[in-house]
Amino acid sequence: MPAPQARLPFSDDCPVSLDVLGTLYRGDTEAVETVLADIPSATRARLAAYLYGKSHLHALGLRVASACTETDLVRVAGHAGAVLFAQSRTAPPASETRPTGQRRISLAGSRTVA
Template sequence: MPAPQARPSAADDCPVSLDVLGTLYRGDSEMVETVLADIPSGTRARLAAYLYGKSHLHALGLRVASACTETDLVRVAGHAGAVLFAQSRADHRPAETRLPGQRRISLAGSRAIA
């Protein structure tokens, strides 16, 4: 008789159907907002924590978390939920890291060598 397969813990289960998850993954901003509005707040917070914990869905997790309250995220994920809340509302533009006096390099004025 084959050994029973271990079932992933409940924390590893996606809180929404695969159809909803696919719609969120492929949808544009308007579609994502519409779908998220129909998901109860507690489920939405669990979904944000679930997605954020998956490296390939990290950005989508932040997007879902931006539609959650801090209270819901903390209730679902504790301190990690508070961090997720803050990150979902942070400005994620990369900072320019040039030293003072360092010039920008541009190839716009360079000539092609024949």
């Protein structure tokens, strides 16, 4: 029998409303900081763990985790919370996470068959 895989808690339920999540996703730095300041610390830590567990929201999870204390993240996610805390303090800024000059991949019509 395979070993159970470690999962971050709250992987199925977002701890904030979709409106708040949308504001965080689309907001600039100032808007995100304002919204995060209004979220209670325990909820903020749960949100960081939730977002980090979603591959398409990984960077946002790190951004939210950078506004959390290590104690809150560990309380919410155990050892994964400690790792999340460390990564949020060492992650490059969002502008450096996207590779530049990388070719786009097109699946349709990208090759001509001879």
